[in-house]
Amino acid sequence: MxxxxxxxxxxxxxxxxxxxxxxxxxxxxxxxxxxxxxxxxxxxxxxxxxxxxxxxxxxxxxxxxxxxxxxxxxxxxxxxxxxxxxxxxxxxxxxxxxxxxxxxxxxxGKKFYEPNVQQQFIFGDETSLGLVCSLLPLLKKHKHQFHFYFELDEANKSVPALLDLENYTVFQKNGSFRNEKWINDLPVFQTTDWKEARFILTGNVKSVQTFRKVLKHRRTGKISSQGYWLEGKKGL
Ligand SMILES: Cc1cc2nc3c(=O)[nH]c(=O)nc-3n(C[C@H](O)[C@H](O)[C@H](O)COP(=O)(O)OP(=O)(O)OC[C@H]3O[C@@H](n4cnc5c(N)ncnc54)[C@H](O)[C@@H]3O)c2cc1C
Known part of the structure; x- marks a missing residue:
């Protein structure tokens, strides 16, 4: 781009x-x-x-x-x-x-929504809030099982609630999503429930890449991903 x-x-x-x-x-x-x-x-x-x-x-x-x-x-x-x-x-x-x-x-751009996949798991940060707001009505209408993981700055941790989002977990943006071991220990991987899910990964490029690597290693789900921004890089 x-x-x-x-x-x-x-x-x-x-x-x-x-x-x-x-x-x-x-x-x-x-x-x-x-x-x-x-x-x-x-x-x-x-x-x-x-x-x-x-x-x-x-x-x-x-x-x-x-x-x-x-x-x-x-x-x-x-x-x-x-x-x-x-x-x-x-x-x-x-x-x-x-x-x-x-x-x-x-x-x-890239189309992210697969209506035929029952389970949808979405990861992102502040730059992904618009994507999630556009997706939520469809996930609810078509009765998908879904969950959002957000890494957010402290100042923005209440934003998902203020946007009336549902089924989400907020994590502090502290570099944890750069750590494969830490990602491996997340609740989403402690059950087989999400084994066949579609994972939509957006937001920070390095976090997206690390999450993607973990999913690939675990042979979990189908992955759609797009980094939205990268430290030190202008425009993506
Ligand atoms: C498909 C797509 C959809 C996107 N949708 C949205 C959206 O809905 N809302 C939204 O806010 N952004 C969205 N983004 C991200 C946005 O385009 C980038 O954050 C962009 O870099 C912002 O431009 P800028 O001029 O502010 O910073 P740039 O001039 O691009 O970058 C200057 C510096 O700012 C840093 N930077 C850029 N973005 C961030 C950030 N989010 N947090 C901290 N530092 C940053 C860069 O690393 C760089 O060092 C999207 C990106 C893509 C590719």
Whole structure:
């Protein structure tokens, strides 16, 4: 994924990258998690679980974000942003307020939802909250057995409850998900219940890679994974 394009190229694409949506309202769920509702013509957008939208965050920089909720009839959609403060995307989202206009691409990417798999296990962090919010209604509607594992900063540990999520466990973001032995000892592996589950792994690249390695070693489940961010790397 290209996270920045030269200004001359952006100018060349000119009108197609011009603001196409407006901010309707913003809300901080915690000091570092901001939910923004946008309005625009989304009638032709295809919303699939796992897809992401590219948002123009400066003249030349673009970042990926996931739609958490949408209503095509009303032309509205929500995105949940991790305001981590380390990058231009996060800083830009922090400044956004009602009536601001910006460019958001149509959704595209990896499809994560497999309706035929009864058990679904999802791992992620703050950047995965939108994915989880979009997935939960389907998991409930189709009566899947499901569970979410989140690694979250202390400041965000109440966010899953505030988003009305269910069947989740919150772990402190302290590097534990980089430790294969520690992952092996997690409750999910102390039973055979999840042996045939689909594991959807998102969030920090290193955590995703370590969790994936453990699943592979244990020959547990089917895996879909996508790292959403990596220390020291701009845009993924
Ligand atoms: C498919 C996909 C879907 C995504 N959906 C969402 C979403 O719905 N909500 C969301 O908030 N993010 C989401 N992300 C992650 C987001 O695109 C990245 O976090 C992105 O790097 C943020 O851009 P930035 O300009 O703030 O930081 P960058 O300029 O990309 O990075 C600058 C520095 O910040 C660090 N950094 C980046 N992200 C984080 C973070 N989360 N926590 C701590 N440090 C960080 C980097 O390691 C780097 O050192 C998604 C990513 C992908 C690939």
């Amino acid at each position: 290209i996270s920045s394009i030269p200004k001359w190229l952006a100018d060349l694409f000119g009108s197609s990258l011009r603001p196409n949506v407006k901010v309707l309202e913003t809300h901080y769920i915690s000091s570092h998690i901001k939910k923004i509702r946008f309005q625009g013509d989304i009638s032709k957008w295809s919303f699939q679980i796992g897809y992401a939208n590219v948002i123009r965050v400066t003249e030349t920089e673009y970042r990926n974000y996931t739609v958490a909720y949408h209503d095509k009839k009303k032309g509205i959609f929500d995105i949940i942003f991790h305001i981590h403060g380390n990058g231009v995307g996060s800083q830009y989202m922090d400044t956004l307020k009602a009536n601001d206009e910006l460019f958001v691409s149509l959704p595209r």
